[in-house]
Amino acid sequence: MLKLKVPEMSCGHCASTIDKAVKSVDPEARVAVDLASSTVAVETGASENAICEVIRSAGYENEKLAA
Ligand SMILES: [Cu+2]
Numbered sequence: 001m002l003k004l005k006v007p008e009m010s011c012g013h014c015a016s017t018i019d020k021a022v023k024s025v026d027p028e029a030r031v032a033v034d035l036a037s038s039t040v041a042v043e044t045g046a047s048e049n050a051i052c053e054v055i056r057s058a059g060y061e062n063e064k065l066a067a
Pocket residue numbers: 009010011012013014015
């Protein structure tokens with residue numbers, strides 16, 4: 001499981017933008033957004049870098065956390 005810190009994520013709209021971005025890379029991905037801690041957990045078969053990149057392209061800087 002990939003865990004990301006996404007500091008600028010602040011509401012449900014951000015969460016759904018990030019969810020869609022991840023699913024554009026891997027439609028089967030499981031995405032769990034926790035707004036309270038500004039973290040996103042992703043279960044995916046895609047590469048971690050691809051997920052980080054697509055979230056960044058959607059406008060959200062992010063940083064990988066230790067799993
Ligand atoms: Cu938002």
